[in-house]
Amino acid sequence: MNGLGIKELTQPELTGDWEWKLGRIEKGEFTRDEFMREIAEMTRHMVERAKTFDSDTIPGDFGVLTAACPRCGGMIRETYKKFQCGGCDYSLWKIVAGRQFEPAEVDTLINEKQIGPLTGFRSKMGRTFAAAIKLNDNFEPEFDFGQDKNDEANNEPVDFSSQQSLGKCPKCAANVFDHGTSYVCEKSVGPDKNCDFRSGKIILQQPIEAAQMQKLLNDGKTDLLKEFVSNRTRRKFSAYLVAKEGKVSFEFEKKVAKPKAPAKKKAEAEA
Numbered sequence: 001m002n003g004l005g006i007k008e009l010t011q012p013e014l015t016g017d018w019e020w021k022l023g024r025i026e027k028g029e030f031t032r033d034e035f036m037r038e039i040a041e042m043t044r045h046m047v048e049r050a051k052t053f054d055s056d057t058i059p060g061d062f063g064v065l066t067a068a069c070p071r072c073g074g075m076i077r078e079t080y081k082k083f084q085c086g087g088c089d090y091s092l093w094k095i096v097a098g099r100q101f102e103p104a105e106v107d108t109l110i111n112e113k114q115i116g117p118l119t120g121f122r123s124k125m126g127r128t129f130a131a132a133i134k135l136n137d138n139f140e141p142e143f144d145f146g147q148d149k150n151d152e153a154n155n156e157p158v159d160f161s162s163q164q165s166l167g168k169c170p171k172c173a174a175n176v177f178d179h180g181t182s183y184v185c186e187k188s189v190g191p192d193k194n195c196d197f198r199s200g201k202i203i204l205q206q207p208i209e210a211a212q213m214q215k216l217l218n219d220g221k222t223d224l225l226k227e228f229v230s231n232r233t234r235r236k237f238s239a240y241l242v243a244k245e246g247k248v249s250f251e252f253e254k255k256v257a258k259p260k261a262p263a264k265k266k267a268e269a270e271a
């Protein structure tokens, strides 16, 4: 959890988008004329909208979420820029760090208090990143990078030379090391990041020991871990962690059908 999430989420995404484009102009990937044309276009559009503004009649084919407002239980309606509760002032921005949320994703976020990791976010520097989103105790969305401090802005080189690699990064095959509150790909930190693989040392209250991370990286799967606690139900559950498509995800224990029958038979046979 980190402060950046809130800042990013409440800042109008427009400014971020313009900053990103200005960055591209500097790099010669976007021309000043294109930029000015977009601004003129957008200004015309905004003035047009402001003239005809009425929150109930903004044109668009916007629906209603199936999830109820987490604060008041009211109905949440999609509007031009937000998902807005009709019963109180609770709302969620539709576009967060350059990524637009689908209504179904917001349903999941509200119902489960978290969603993701989702891909396709873009930092102010134009770098794409993946992150989970969580609702905090106030039901405000925050990025969750599985670490206490977001080091997006921290470009200090990290010295892993005193550490043994835990295994190969499932995304880029570089080495994975213990780093603060996470296990990270060596290419996901420092000034020359080109990977974003990292996995928290505590996932849903289940501590992930280095030995388990080694198993995950080398065998693709941890032992069955039994101390996960669901954010939604607050119940404990067991799962394996598996590395799939460069991400760490859960694999649930396969329930054995009628576990008692064979045991009974065996007991009878022995008796």
Ligand SMILES: [Zn+2]
Pocket (backbone or CB within 6 Å): 069, 070, 071, 072, 073, 074, 085, 086, 087, 088, 089, 090
């Ligand atoms: Zn509400």
Ligand SMILES: [Zn+2]
Pocket (backbone or CB within 6 Å): 169, 170, 171, 172, 173, 174, 185, 186, 187, 188, 195, 196, 197
């Ligand atoms: Zn990597």
